[in-house]
Amino acid sequence: MSSMSEPSIHPIVIAGGSGTRLWPVSRDSMPKQFVPLLGSGRSTFEETLLRVAGPGFAKPIVVTHSDFRFVAAEQIARLGIEADIVLEPERRDSAPAVAVGAVMAAAREPGALCLVLAADHLVTETELFTGDCRRAAQAAATGRIMMLGIRPTWPATGYGYIAAGASLDIEGAFAVERFAEKPDAATAERYIADGYAWNSGNFLFPADLMLAELEANAPAVVKAARGAVAGAQRDLDFLRLDPVAFAGAPRISIDYAVMEKTARAGVLQARFGWSDIGSWDALYDAKPQDADGNVLEGPVSVIGTTGSFVRSDEVLTTVIGLDDVVVVTTPDAVLVAAKSKAPDVKTLVAQLKREGRPEASQHHRIHRPWGWYQRIDIGDRFQVKHICVKPGGILSLQRHYHRAEHWVVVRGTAEVTVDGTVKLFHENEAAYLPIGCTHRLHNPGKIDLKLIEVQVGSYTGEDDIVRLEDIYARD
Template sequence: MAAIYPVILCGGSGTRLWPASRSDQPKQFLKLVGDRSSFQETVLRVKDIPGVAEVVVVTGEAMVAFVAEQTAEIGAWATILVEPEARDSAPAVAAAAAYVQAQDPAGVVLMLAADHHIAQPEIFQQAAVTAARAAEQGYIVTFGVQPTVPATGFGYIRPGAPLLDGSVREVAAFVEKPDQATAERYLLEGYLWNSGNFAFQASTLLAEFDVFEPTVAAAARGCVAGLALEAGIGRLNREAFAQAKKISLDYAIMERTQKAAVAPAAFAWSDLGAWDAIWEASTRDDDGNAWAGDVELHGSSNVLVRSTGPYVGVIGVNDIVVVAEPDAVLVCHRKDSQAVKTLVDGLKAKGRSIASRKNAVSNGAETLVSTDGFDVELRRWSAGETVLLPVSTIQLLEGVIEMGGEVYAAGALLTLDVEGQARAIGAATLLVTRPR
């Protein structure tokens, strides 16, 4: 069997999971279900698949530090390909395919989203091997998840005739997100959820790009030509990448190719696309409640409550979502959680920065020493927290922070002559000495 190269697409901002997920700290890096992020779970899921040669992550410059820190946190390693700009999924996938083909002309790409939740990794790994074998035969294989409910938030696949040994099937049709009645019919008729994850030989996909989107194919090959990795990070050529058309993989290839196949999969899957999906994927108590942070519940059922900031008390309510961040609080009915995107779009239209980044806060300091001349404070930051630091001397005791475009690790000693805004990449602890 050909070597497998998992390619994890690590872009997007997860608007429907506001206020926890924002552009400067998107959902794939948040620990929303369990004690690891969905990105970390994805890396762990793929690294032990039989035949895996190299894990590749495609992301933007702003997310490189997140990727590097979170892979190191779980004892893993990945090659990081950095997009110069976001141009939708097709250019990113094509560039990754060109990179893999340059390493291994027969290599099979396992293309995965970074923000999905799969509760049964062993079943997923078996499905991945099945899909990779079909990919070796020239098919572009998508994972079709067997539905458990008539969901309206996913696209669907209508499977066709069996292929090869029957482990995969033709794709008779890709269909858009249905209304409730149509989703109920799809469930009865054996349609599959379109997970948006794929397996293909790099050479097969690039050949299809040559046919359907030749500018994307040329840009992909051009942006990896002469690519040099430094500490496992390769920055795609900006000029070449900019020539690629902005288009999704679905529109560029999957809805046009004659090589599409679907591998039906029985693993429990969610795209964690909204707060109701987080509730579904979370461990819940006997009353159906899931919570995280400084939270207390009384007489409530089927609620999701999370806080990274203030204490949150919830009494006598059902079927709601409460998400509290230091700078914003969301309260909605679980069934309305898809509408969070509309709220965020409204904030953006008003020019509110809170829609896309976590605003600076200056609290969270514990004073250790206070004299007439200076204060010494111990500051503990949550992952992704952005803080305005005063004129001071900073010693970073634990974690990693980003400040002024530079990334600093534990042990760093900084002197600030002016106030500066810093962001914690993961939890961080600092010793701050400032004049009074």
């Protein structure tokens, strides 16, 4: 993609969002960029990294929130690629994340070009994407911040639009004449007729140029980014940004901080297929539909239903006589909505959070760096969980003050430490952990360890865990 004399393109993958419009599949604890949604078995985060894993691209810089560090690391490792995983101590919108990536890329290579990519977008036609990146890089090298503009396929009211100005003498590359905010339907139709492009939120630029534009237009952002990177600490496979310095960054998007102010903005008329899959109706549009216009996934059966998206992760879900609806079933929550109202799911999730519903943020299956667990049943003085520990996974050395636990192995081998005594347990064997004992669970095998945990005691909450030692450096 580039000659030896040309700078590499340094991907900056922004992966810290929550994706609440795809609730209940996407939640704060496991947002949409890390969930397989498209049928390939890979998440959009993984697909994004694979697109920039070829020649001409440098090692990606992944900027994500600390809460997602282990799932990001696991998915990167599964792809067999290398990346710098940078952890934001708090969410400050996109401008600080872009600034951090630019600071790091500039330190890596003089004249570095950066490609900012959202981790939760769908891109089709990878070869066209690579070619568009090549053309955008050529334009960016002349001193431009190049937006990847998408040819509109319908008068969307949920996207910003970009009007192209003078040609930059590179195929499909133009100066930006103006940015337009999300329009109403009639205005969107006029924009399409006038040749406007959708603003995909993905863009390519020289790192030094972006830092200069931040200095001119949002100096607090770049000051915080430089300080956060300078004071960053290495933690296992992660780079933790300095929290005090990073807190000095205002909450602001890169569009407001730079793109709508700079005189150096350009737009490339991209040719690849794209969707931000920001809501269930957008995901419906991105998937193949059957003869009745339905997208049906999982254990689903419908009668007299058309133009609908029906998905079940586990429970048999049936629909009769409904058109243009979204029905999504998970083990602990069900969504039923008119497809036209799918973007309002974000408002619903905010309402659920105000009501104190844990389902708004937490999945039924809780992911941990060692694997996952999910609740099977809970009642007065007991709780039952299904636990999976991946090969090599080790739970923290811990104790509980209010409950005893029974571990029944159903698959694999468990190495159990109780008060310093280590013993192996195999399928159909059980370990007993009395209240107050110091204990640890380890999977020494090469297959997943699965067990049933029965907790008995006066209190079974997750906060009755005293960690004495933890290889994952959790609090």
